[in-house]
Amino acid sequence: MSGAAQRILLQWQRGNFALDVDLHLPAQGIAVLYGPSGCGKTSLLRCVAGLERARNALVQLGGTTWQDDAQGVFVPVHQRALGYVFQEASLFAHLSVRENILFGAAHWRGAALPTSVEEVIALLGIGRLLDRGVSGLSGGERQRVAIARALASEPQVLLLDEPLSALDGARRQELLPWLERLRDALHIPMLYVTHAADEVARLADTLVVMEAGRVRACGPVAEVLAQVDAPVVLGEDAGALLLGQVQQCDTRWHLAAVQCAGATLWLRDTGLALGQRVRVRVLARDVSLSLAPLQDSSIQNAMPCMVRAIAPGAHPSQALVQLQLERGGQGADGALLLARVTCRAVDALGLVPGRAVWAHIKSVGLVG
Template identity: 50%
Template sequence: MNSLIRASFKLDYSTFSLDVDLELPGRGVTALFGPSGSGKTSLLRCIAGLEHAPDGFLQINGSIWQDPAQHIYVPTYQRPLGYVFQEASLFPHLDVRRNLEYGMKRVPVSERRVSLDHAIQLLGIGALLAQKPDTLSGGERQRVGIARALTVSPKILLMDEPLAALDLARKQEVLPYLERLQAELEIPILYVSHAPDEVARLANHIVVMDGGRALANGPLGKTLARLDLPIRLGEDTGVVIDARVGTRDEEWHLLRADFDGGSLWVRDMGTPIGAPVRVRILARDVSLALVRPEQTSILNQLAGRVVALADDTHPSLVLVRLQVGSTPLLARVTRLSASLLGLAPGKEVWVQVKSVALLG
């Protein structure tokens, strides 16, 4: 079976049109990212069958759910999918356990790939099973809603801004559980968001959407480093690097995260040696020099090469795409600094990383 999602849909509304033709990984988390009104939810609803695009095509890891050429259209109630909305929408008269069991009833025993106990364990809701929804916090309700979506043993999990209704504390409560889903399940997840921090922490792959079109579709790190996308993230512009813990410095409470091109010292959060980690580097936290700086407080210094420059959101600034080994980075510098350093494609530079966020 090919581990691949193919989705092609066209929809025309009075004020909006959707026109996408995508091939996506059949595993991991794919973020559908873009501003409000860009078509993210419309695409998700087409995949769920809640919106019907008559000429659309949909294949999930070898199973065709829609293909007009073969007269195939699987209705929503027959599609093995889980859908998580902004609000959990639990049945208020049922306790948590019976909410979970309700979703499970529609799945024949022979087709159950996610057990009730596994869903409870993944979302850490064992202590909540006897409670009614109105006694739960927003984060707890959303975790129960995600667990209920898993109990239908979906072949794909659709998540439509599941953290948007939560405050920062509740969002931080739920995020580790979403990371656990990615690590422990083989179910592909399509995750709608307009929050760069959520995308950086969770996604392996990203589709950047605007005006009902997919402007970019690719691996997270490479796509975030592109300079040709009209959607700019302002202060959140930066890249995400997949690395591995190489060693720790117990005296100074630091970990060394190794990646193809170098290594970065980050705060020691107790991650084991050899474990994979994800780090986020914002363009505003990267500075450039022509010679290796000495006697500086910046520990992370990498040899790199300028690949391209592009205008930034203010005429005084430019974005610089860099290559460190096979890893792309972005730096935001003033146009004056770029001129004084003679920055141009091919220029060898020293890259100073002032701050690194360890995402886990």
């Protein structure tokens, strides 16, 4: 696949709703389209697929131009090298799992599966299901088969429209690790629609926040979640997402040390392996600030930081402080944290951009 960046520029209207977006996305990884129901996420995906005809559009994905109204180019949906996974698996009931997957690889001749599809089947853990009918599959198994069928066509891009929304909580948690494996193993761009906070935190490489048909924010997921001018709330509160690696497991206290941007965070060990890459969520309300390290405290996660920005909080008494870790290499400027504190505390500590502080993290959540 070409290493060219993806470009989605389009306008689309139905009734009183108008979609107007201009996106530049990386050539690889999962770009999650996130926002409330009715904000235009699915409409955007359908325009990219060619199921809806956008206007004033330029759609370039997988190194190919699918629509360029300035040049009179519009590639019909059946000629676009894409895989599409819907909310419902929509498998063919009269076909076996193997036959459903082979239907996706219609260009392939013969009863054997091509090597690339065998690899996808292994990644999704559905090899034992190949000779079964689809009627007896669980919801999570059906969606894994649907994803394999979409990938069997060897698409240049994979579009996923809330693929977990029809599943119950247990089946959602069952399928998320398989999607993580696909993200880490495949080298094609994915556009993933969701309004679920845990799916954003676990899967997104790039986060596109949508609101009323417009893009409110777009960028690497850790940067977007740490912004203060228009905070993105996932679930309970705004907060930062840190990417780290397990460096140590303390069997006595059942804790694991995770290296995040040069600093160490201790969190509950849930069976983590040394060297394992993890994502850590730190809510703004769980971060307190001081001008010096605290002594004799039960809070064991403390990081030296620099105040980068301060913005008003949701209530007049509050402020949201953006912090930059002093050490580490998660980007040239290091990783970012958020702290929700009172305006009185901001004044008492003399907090201004550039001020050195200590961030004391009361609670850390392992994503996944």
